[in-house]
Amino acid sequence: MGDLPLLILLGAVSVVAAIGLLTSRNAIYAALYLVLNFGVGAVIYLVLNAPFLAVIQVSVYAGAIMVLFVFVIMLLGAERLAPADNPPGETFQRPLAIVLGVVLMVAAVYVLFARQPPAVAAAAPVDTSPAAIGLMLYGAYSFPFEVVSILLLVAMIGAVVLTRNK
Amino acid sequence: MDSTTFVTFLSTILFTLGVMGVLLRRNALMIFMSIELMLNAANLAFVAFAQRWHQLDGQLFVFFVMTVAAAEVAVGLALIVTIFRTRRSTSVDDLATLKG
Numbered sequence: 001m002g003d004l005p006l007l008i009l010l011g012a013v014s015v016v017a018a019i020g021l022l023t024s025r026n027a028i029y030a031a032l033y034l035v036l037n038f039g040v041g042a043v044i045y046l047v048l049n050a051p052f053l054a055v056i057q058v059s060v061y062a063g064a065i066m067v068l069f070v071f072v073i074m075l076l077g078a079e080r081l082a083p084a085d086n087p088p089g090e091t092f093q094r095p096l097a098i099v100l101g102v103v104l105m106v107a108a109v110y111v112l113f114a115r116q117p118p119a120v121a122a123a124a125p126v127d128t129s130p131a132a133i134g135l136m137l138y139g140a141y142s143f144p145f146e147v148v149s150i151l152l153l154v155a156m157i158g159a160v161v162l163t164r165n166k
Numbered sequence: 167m168d169s170t171t172f173v174t175f176l177s178t179i180l181f182t183l184g185v186m187g188v189l190l191r192r193n194a195l196m197i198f199m200s201i202e203l204m205l206n207a208a209n210l211a212f213v214a215f216a217q218r219w220h221q222l223d224g225q226l227f228v229f230f231v232m233t234v235a236a237a238e239v240a241v242g243l244a245l246i247v248t249i250f251r252t253r254r255s256t257s258v259d260d261l262a263t264l265k266g
Contacts (some may be wrong), residue, residue, distance in 0.1 A: 002173060003169050007173060007176075011173075014176065015176070015179055016212070018180055018184070018203055020224060022175050037206065041206055044176075048214060050228075056232060072243045072246065075247065097186065101189065113179060128225065137229070144230060151233070155238070157239045
């Protein structure tokens with residue numbers, strides 16, 4: 001497809017940002033790498049014909065969730081992370097985690113490329129405007145929508161109760 | 167390789183990087199950010215398949231995943247702040263009082 005070189009470039013930036021998140025010693029730098037990752041994700045959504053999700057990603061993920069992270073990092077003074085050293089008696093955990101992570105990656109990539117994807121019939125491109133998403137959200141998915149709204153209410157109450165000074 | 171396969175491959179790579187971040191980091195905030203990376207990788211896979219099959223349901227699921235992620239981040243950060251108030255440390259190694 002014509003989008004593939006652009007997607008490869010965006011994917012490379014995204015993976016580099018994720019590796020930067022993993023290896024950063026400073027929590028603020030790690031949060032900024034994650035913001036970069038979310039921004040690149042938003043551009044990928046634009047390429048994949050999801051403009052509503054691209055804007056939602058920027059405004060909710062990068063704009064609200066990561067801002068909350070940065071607030072909490074600065075509140076707790078965690079931007080200066082302690083140097084990583086294993087607790088005594090548990091020196092096998094770090095190499096084991098790396099080995100298991102690599103095994104997971106190899107297995108997932110193998111499953112992805114082991115079988116041919118089924119052929120998709122040439123269907124008409126679907127309307128991805130916010131109007132179409134809204135119609136589906138309030139139509140076929142109205143019950144999950146209500147459940148998610150109750151979930152947000154519960155999360156809000158939980159956050160207030162947890163941080164209350166007794 | 168078409169774009170759907172590549173984006174799913176990218177989602178796989180990002181997800182396993184997030185898993186390694188959860189396993190290797192000991193600061194609770196870094197673990198949390200790796201969890202957000204994993205959720206973002208799953209969202210990428212959803213959008214790739216929504217674009218492939220020309221259905222909007224995948225994008226709607228991403229909407230719900232983002233909402234659930236926002237709720238989870240709110241509660242999780244409230245927990246981390248509360249734990250930090252008593253223990254003055256965000257390292258998960260210090261949260262070992264349930265060790266049997």
